[in-house]
Amino acid sequence: SRLAARGTPCDPLSITSTTASSTRQRHVITDGTSSWILRQPFGSTARDRLVDEDDLLMHLAESSLPVPVPLLLADSSTLETYDVVTQVAGHRIRDRLPAALPRTPSTRHDLSAGLVDVLARLHGIDPREVGLNPEAATPLPALLAGWERRFEATGAVAPSVGILRDRLNASIPPLSTVGIVHGAFHLSSLLFLPEDPRKVTAVLGWEFAGVGDPLADLGLLLALWAEDLDEAVTTWLPWTALTADDGFFSRSTVTHEYMQKVRHDLRHFEWYVGLGYLRLAVIAAETASPESRAAVEPMGAQAVERAGHSGIAGLSGD
Secondary structure, rough: EEOOOOOOOOEEEOEOOOOOOOEEEEEEEOOOOOOEEEEEOHHHHHHHHHHHHHOOOOOOOOOOOOOOOEEEEOOOOOOOEEEOOOOOOOOOOOOOOOOOOOOOOHHHHHHHHHHHHHHHHHOOOHHHOOOOOOOHHOHHHHHHHHHHHHHHHHOHHHHHHHHHHHHHOOOOOEEEOOOOOOOOOOOHEEEOOOOOOEEEEOOOOOOOOOEEEOOHHHHHHHHHHHOOOEEEHHHOOOHHHHHHHHOOOOOOHHHHHHHOOOOOOOOOHHHHHHHHHHHHHHHHHHHHOOHHHHHHHHHHHHHHHHHHHHOOOOOOOO
């Protein structure tokens, strides 16, 4: 085991289990004054991710990026793997604003601004400063091929996804830069300061993080950032409909504000949006619920339509 020199719980404790994700169970531990999160992964792959995530978070805790701090990691061949991280105070945004936040356009604007700011801060960190090797970044052709194989394995039939795949293959850009990729960045990945919704108190959900092209985060964020309640993604993932509410940034504003804060090459960012839609189509096809399967073709069609306006040779269908 590993214990960070930041103090550990030692008073009588109570434990409350929270909703499990597909990869891990979470428990809130409290001594009545302070609280911590105990996380237990399901399966060997999730175990390895937890170990890697803890290493990354220990490094990120020394940066300006707000993250939960690992306090303990128990990992051996004879014991069940788990870790303990600090519980950070703040509002987590899911399918609606918490009651403690004013449900106003101004609040939604501030949440949008806080999200873009922390994403740009993440993408401004040199991977070497947090123990990551830039040379480990997956080349974009290999990344795209991996998602293609996963889609083919589902057996789903979606002509628009085939068109999107062909256009992405015809327009693969060079890496914009090599940075830290969160892997699942959205409003629900953040905790916001109750007194100021523009301030993020923690970035959560690091289990898919690694080194790569940070524009992959922007592309997936924009694919999930609904502007209309009738978009295919909202029928599959209803919580994404929140960003259609008055006050939240539009997709173009998210992109514009992000561009003002980062220095890497953004000329081909629309390619990464297409990749984001492909990723969602793959995950929806793998989920195989009626709602997810029904969303695959419309999401592909939306991606193809957007790609047609990208102005990027190959991606636009020229």
